[in-house]
Amino acid sequence: MTISSIVGNKAKKLFTLAFIRRDNQVLLGLKKRGFGVGKWNGFGGKLNPNETLIDAAQRELEEECGLRSDHLAKMGVLYFEFEDNPVLMEVHVFQTSDFTGEVKESEEMKPQWYDLRDVPFSRMWPDDVFWWPYLLEERKFTGYFKYKDQETIVDYVIEETAAL
Numbered sequence: 001m002t003i004s005s006i007v008g009n010k011a012k013k014l015f016t017l018a019f020i021r022r023d024n025q026v027l028l029g030l031k032k033r034g035f036g037v038g039k040w041n042g043f044g045g046k047l048n049p050n051e052t053l054i055d056a057a058q059r060e061l062e063e064e065c066g067l068r069s070d071h072l073a074k075m076g077v078l079y080f081e082f083e084d085n086p087v088l089m090e091v092h093v094f095q096t097s098d099f100t101g102e103v104k105e106s107e108e109m110k111p112q113w114y115d116l117r118d119v120p121f122s123r124m125w126p127d128d129v130f131w132w133p134y135l136l137e138e139r140k141f142t143g144y145f146k147y148k149d150q151e152t153i154v155d156y157v158i159e160e161t162a163a164l
């Protein structure tokens with residue numbers, strides 16, 4: 001099954017997720033509240049009304065970790081389906097090493113630089129380990145993950161994508 005045939009006609013809600021890279025490190029944030037609390041992840045969230053994906057990605061990045069970037073590159077799209085929710089999450093993944101500002105903890109996220117050899121997958125969303133190799137190698141990807149609960153993936157598909 002292709003991802004577009006799985007998700008094509010289902011309702012979706014848009015989210016952003018941005019990763020900041022520096023040398024051989026990535027900036028992750030420990031989510032302090034809300035969905036995914038206690039997990040390390042990139043920075044992002046829902047779109048405000050009338051906001052574009054890139055505007056939302058930039059705003060969430062600055063709100064959550066204090067950094068600004070006009071150079072977020074779209075790297076992937078992830079679809080998450082939970083068994084008890086008819087609306088899929090559509091998460092647009094960005095990455096950059098071109099940023100300004102100082103890292104600052106926010107009410108939502110505690111940021112920390114991690115060595116790329118030391119990414120804490122056991123304390124991240126279980127899907128991350130599947131699509132991180134694409135992100136690291138800068139290969140664009142689309143992913144679909146079906147969850148039974150927040151720790152259990154029951155089905156998934158990943159496709160390398162030329163254009164997003």
Ligand SMILES: Nc1[nH]c(=O)nc2c1ncn2[C@H]1C[C@H](O)[C@@H](COP(=O)(O)OP(=O)(O)OP(=O)(O)O)O1
Pocket residue numbers: 015016017018033034035036041042043044045046080089091108125127128
């Ligand atoms: N399975 C998953 N794997 C992953 O790597 N990131 C995920 C994920 N599911 C959600 N995310 C990301 C997308 C987005 O950046 C973030 C969730 O968005 P939000 O922070 O807006 O959620 P909240 O419910 O905390 O929102 P607010 O209460 O409005 O702040 O988590």
